[in-house]
Every structure is written in structure tokens, then in C-alpha cells.
Amino acid sequence: MKEVFHKNFHTLERVEPGEGKRKRMFVLDTWKPEQDIWLIGCAIGLLCCKTDNYEIYLAVSKNPELEPRKFLVGLKKDWLFYQQRDVYTYSSGINDLMSYHFLPEGHGFLIKKGEPLYIKVGAVNLTINPLEYDAFCNLYYTLA
Numbered sequence: 001m002k003e004v005f006h007k008n009f010h011t012l013e014r015v016e017p018g019e020g021k022r023k024r025m026f027v028l029d030t031w032k033p034e035q036d037i038w039l040i041g042c043a044i045g046l047l048c049c050k051t052d053n054y055e056i057y058l059a060v061s062k063n064p065e066l067e068p069r070k071f072l073v074g075l076k077k078d079w080l081f082y083q084q085r086d087v088y089t090y091s092s093g094i095n096d097l098m099s100y101h102f103l104p105e106g107h108g109f110l111i112k113k114g115e116p117l118y119i120k121v122g123a124v125n126l127t128i129n130p131l132e133y134d135a136f137c138n139l140y141y142t143l144a
Contacts, residue, residue: 002142004040007031010136015125025057025066025075025122028135032116036144038108039117042081043140045098048133053126054087058135064118072122080109080117081137102140110144 009031015024046056063078076082083099091097103109111117117139125131 004140004142005037007139007141008136009119009139010134011121012132012134013121013123015123015131015133017125017128017130022125023069023072023123025069025072025120027064027066028058028119028121030064030116030118031139032114033111033141035113037111037141038144039080039111039139039141040108041100041102041140043098043100043138044081044083045136046083046085046133047097047135048087048131052088054131054133055122055124055126056085056087056133056135057120057122058083058137059120060137060139061118061120062116064116066120072124075120075122108142111141 009029011028042060044058057075059075059079060081061079066074068074081101121135123133
């Protein structure tokens with residue numbers, strides 16, 4: 001049995017309301033493993049207070065591009081793991097806030113030593129109030 005390791009990424013962000021300011025999309029972090037790994041899973045959390053019309057996104061990708069920005073398409077391209085939370089009502093449970101994505105046993109994405117992985121985050125605020133949110137992920141991997 002191989003030992004499973006994890007790498008954490010986290011941010012607390014704010015998106016202002018209003019035309020032109022209500023979307024935010026960025027590369028939270030770039031991780032380059034120090035040796036070859038098998039990426040086997042990911043836990044993603046997207047948290048905010050209950051409100052109307054917020055959307056929060058997180059993607060793990062080999063592609064750093066954020067274009068096109070319309071509908072946050074750049075964030076959604078070429079992802080290995082992805083989660084979106086559309087916040088229109090109170091949370092209905094833990095599965096509304098956290099998601100766990102694991103590949104079947106014996107499978108993984110081979111990430112070579114020094115090959116970059118990009119953690120991309122996006123948020124849309126369609127309200128008249130600022131949006132404060134918490135986005136995080138834990139990547140799970142074994143050594144190749």
C-alpha cells in the first residue's frame with residue numbers, strides 16, 4: 001500500500017457588487033511537485049454566508065489561462081478537478097459546501113517533477129452587497 005500525501009491551498013476573498021466589478025477570476029497558486037507524483041484525488045470547499053445570486057468556482061488545471069473571461073470559461077477549461085457552488089438558498093448539507101473527488105483505485109494523473117498545477121478560483125456576485133467567500137482545496141497524491 002502506498003502512502004498518500006496532501007497539499008493544501010486556501011483563500012479568503014471579496015467580490016464587490018456592480019457592473020464591471022461583480023466577477024473575479026484568478027490563479028490562486030501554482031504548485032510544482034519536487035518529484036513525479038500520481039494525483040489521485042481532491043477535496044474542494046466553497047463557503048460563504050447564505051445570500052442570493054452568488055456563484056463560486058474552483059478548478060485544478062494544467063492550464064494557467066483565464067481567457068475567455070465571459071461566463072468564467074477560462075477557469076472551466078482543461079480541468080483535472082472542478083467544483084462550482086451556486087448560492088441561492090441556505091446550504092442543504094455538507095455536500096453543498098464540500099466535495100470529494102477521487103479517481104478509481106490504481107488510477108491517477110501523472111504529474112512530472114516541476115510540472116505546474118494551477119489552482120484557479122472564480123466568483124460572481126449578482127447582488128447589491130459585497131460577497132465574502134472562502135475557497136480551498138486539498139490535493140491528494142502518491143509518489144510515482
